[in-house]
Amino acid sequence: MTAFLRPRPVPDPDLRLVAFHHAGGSGSAYFPLSRGIPAEWDLLLPDLPGRGRRHRDEPLRDIPAMVARVVEDLLDWADAPLALFGHSLGAVVAAETARALGAHGVEPVWLGVSGRPAAGYRGPKATLPYDVSDDEMLRHLFALGGMPDRIHEVPEFRAQLLRLVRADLGALAGYAPPAVRPPLTVPMTAFGGTEDDWAPPAAIAAWAAETTGPFRRLLFPGGHFHFLGPAFGSFTAALVAEVRAATRSTSRPRPTPGVVTAGAASPPV
Numbered sequence: 341m342t343a344f345l346r347p348r349p350v351p352d353p354d355l356r357l358v359a360f361h362h363a364g365g366s367g368s369a370y371f372p373l374s375r376g377i378p379a380e381w382d383l384l385l386p387d388l389p390g391r392g393r394r395h396r397d398e399p400l401r402d403i404p405a406m407v408a409r410v411v412e413d414l415l416d417w418a419d420a421p422l423a424l425f426g427h428s429l430g431a432v433v434a435a436e437t438a439r440a441l442g443a444h445g446v447e448p449v450w451l452g453v454s455g456r457p458a459a460g461y462r463g464p465k466a467t468l469p470y471d472v473s474d475d476e477m478l479r480h481l482f483a484l485g486g487m488p489d490r491i492h493e494v495p496e497f498r499a500q501l502l503r504l505v506r507a508d509l510g511a512l513a514g515y516a517p518p519a520v521r522p523p524l525t526v527p528m529t530a531f532g533g534t535e536d537d538w539a540p541p542a543a544i545a546a547w548a549a550e551t552t553g554p555f556r557r558l559l560f561p562g563g564h565f566h567f568l569g570p571a572f573g574s575f576t577a578a579l580v581a582e583v584r585a586a587t588r589s590t591s592r593p594r595p596t597p598g599v600v601t602a603g604a605a606s607p608p609v
Contacts, residue, residue, distance in 0.1 A: 343413035345385040345393060347374035353382035355421045355449070357583070358414065360430030360437075361385075362455070363508035364481070364501055366392035376576030384417060386410055388433075390504050399507035403515045407436045415444060423450040423583050427531075428539075428564070429508050431456035432515060435550065438524055447526065450586040451551070452579060454531035455564050457543030458550060459517050464540075474502055481505065484538065484564045524551040527586035531558050531575075533566035556582065 344358075345367045357377060359370040367385030374383050388406055390399030400406050410433060414422070422441070426434030431453035438451045472480075478498075528551045532544035541559055548555045558578060560566045567575035 343386060343393070344417075345371070345387065347371050347383055347385070350380065350382040353420045354378075354380040355423055355583070355587070356382045356384055356417055357423045357425065358384045358386065358434075358437075360410075360424070360426035360433045361388070362428035362430055363512065364505035365430075368392060372572045373576050373579075376573055377580055382420065384414075386413065388508075390507065399504055400511065401507050401514075402511050403432060403436060406433050406511065407440050410437050411440045411444070414441065415446065418446045421449045421587070422446065423452070423586075424448050425452035425454070425579065426456075427454040427567075428456050429512060430454075432459075432512065435524075436517075438526055442524070449526070450583045451524065451526050451528045452531065452582065453528065453547055454567075455533070455536060455539045457539050458530075458546035458548075459515075460549050461543040461546035463542050463546075471506075477502060477505065523549065525553050526551055527553040527555075529556045529558060529579075529582040529586075531560070531567075531579075533562045533564060534559050535562060536564045536566070538564050554586065558582070 357373070359367070359373055361367055361369055367387045370385050377383060387393045387395075388400060389397035389409065400409065414437070418441075424434040424438055426432070434451060435453055438448050441448060528547060530544045530547040532539055532541055534541065541557075544559070545557050548557075560571070560575065560578075562571070
């Protein structure tokens with residue numbers, strides 16, 4: 341069995357887009373990407389242990405272990421260029437996976453991060469605790485958005501979700517990358533919501549220090565899960581435009597970081 345959910349497998353793709361899920365989530369949350377990406381792209385949606393295709397596995401509780409598992413799975417799919425995208429927890433996993441793949445001689449053509457402050461950001465930001473009561477945890481999760489409205493009607497699902505969220509948030513709390521290390525060289529786009537208290541626009545902009553490649557920040561109206569629901573189509577269009585711009589411009593000098601506030605798909609500048 342493949343380690344990835346593949347909504348519409350492409351046998352000989354021009355590119356493979358790998359989308360990493362948020363804390364407590366699974367790859368299936370990013371299934372709508374398949375409706376808007378080019379027909380010649382293959383979409384890989386990994387599930388970290390404890391959910392989706394790996395629901396029988398024990399959840400991992402540190403970022404290096406998550407990255408090692410993902411890299412082991414991805415190396416078998418590196419016969420086409422890889423573009424990596426991750427939201428929230430997935431942003432950290434995507435960025436660290438890009439570094440780890442580089443050590444294996446596999447350089448992603450693009451890295452997209454969303455809804456997560458850069459590791460080097462030292463400004464004010466909200467934090468999501470993982471060691472509070474179940475009711476308090478659910479209050480925080482509903483405030484973030486993206487939660488099933490009827491979660492209380494299925495106690496088993498509620499318990500499993502909280503178990504995964506605590507494991508994932510614990511991994512983020514223990515995440516401590518080296519203070520000094522070489523930056524990435526891949527083109528990068530950082531996405532954010534204009535009203536996301538957990539990853540405010542300044543924290544999104546700080547990702548620019550993580551790469552020497554071209555960098556862009558795109559802001560969309562809304563909060564932490566600004567792209568879910570009706571906005572998913574326009575967000576996907578913006579993501580596709582960013583990947584296409586990156587694959588056209590990797591040989592160009594690094595530009596001054598761009599800032600775009602987007603209500604829909606925004607053309608590259």
